[in-house]
Amino acid sequence: MTATLMDGRAESRRLLDETAVRAATFARTRGRRPCLATVLVGDDPASRTYVRMKVTRCAATGIESRRVDLPAETTTEQLVRVLRDLSADPLVDGILLQHPTPAHIDERAAFEAIAADKDVDGVTGASFAAMAFGGPGFASCTPAGILRLLDAYEVPLRGRRAVVVGRSAILGKPVGMLLLARDATVTYCHSRTLDLAAHVAEADVVVAAVGRPELVRGDWIKPGAVVIDAGYNPGNVGDVEFEAAAARAGLITPVPGGVGPMTIAVLLSQTVEAAHHHG
Known part of the structure; x- marks a missing residue:
């Protein structure tokens, strides 16, 4: 394996520590x-x-x-x-x-x-509109966690080609909106996309969120690309063929221990943010 593992557990701990401080301040005041x-x-x-x-x-x-x-x-x-x-x-x-x-x-x-104003999981139409139009509101937790993880590893997004494999309302679609807001060039794909391999092979950043084990093959990955595996299937298997992808990628998330911990951390962070808004 040549890729660097993106440690979602470590980054989630940092976010949870920040959130605990903000929660304590709120409780005190x-x-x-x-x-x-x-x-x-x-x-x-x-x-x-x-x-x-x-x-x-x-x-x-x-x-x-x-x-x-x-x-x-x-x-x-x-x-x-x-x-x-x-x-x-x-x-x-x-x-x-x-x-x-x-x-x-x-x-x-x-x-x-x-x-x-209480949709801290980012699942309502209002939250999706906020993500799409850059307005006030809460982001879907897993997509927001992915963006935070990309930031933690200083992954450049402006002008880069990002391919999202998946189109669910609370993961695939919103993560594409958040990437687009960072000036990435975003392509949405899914399990029925024709020549999926060709699309993935052009990507600087791949987000796999389709819910099918190892749908994204390792030999599709562009050398040096960043691979975010947001899938979780029985047997601790993601949506990406991990070992083969890690041999080509520059950065990759493990399953488990990559995206998953970030989701809960963002949920709690947004809960504290909502509390501050409510007073």
Whole structure:
């Protein structure tokens, strides 16, 4: 392997340390701790693990967590009411709806029930518009974490060709908007893109976020390129063929330990930012 590993764990610790200081300052001056409400529908084991991790990180960072667990049979209408009630609660600063939700839930309708000023996960249409137009609002956490990791390793973006493989509403599409705002030339690809290999081979920065194990082959990578693997598949396998890609890339994120830790760190950082806005 010739590529340098981009250590998301180390960078996330730096961000969490900064966030803990800001949370302590807020608590000292405002008489309360910032509060993140997490909403989980059903009992999916992976989702429960993710929520538990976020609650643990909240406690370590000085953020109050309010956990709302709902039964699997919860309807979209019931979930929307819960999210609207949390949005109206002045003691709640940020709201996280753990996704994916059960198949019968209209996830987009649920996301849009979250008030924009409490959408610290960056999942609403208002947040996407803020990312696309450069307005005030919260960025989607994984894309924002990717940008912070690129900054930590001083990756130049202006004028560089970036290829995003994936088009989800909370990862692929918004990370392209954030890269575009940094003056990168962005191409969106996906699993049905014709001659995907040719597009990837031209990229100075590759962001793989398609949710298919090792879809991006190592021999597609341009020598010296930066490879961000935002995929996570069973067996700790990302969306990039890691060993072969690392032999050609200049920088690469491991799976796990790359993008994942940054997501939670950004979520908590944006919760504290929301608290400061709310007062």
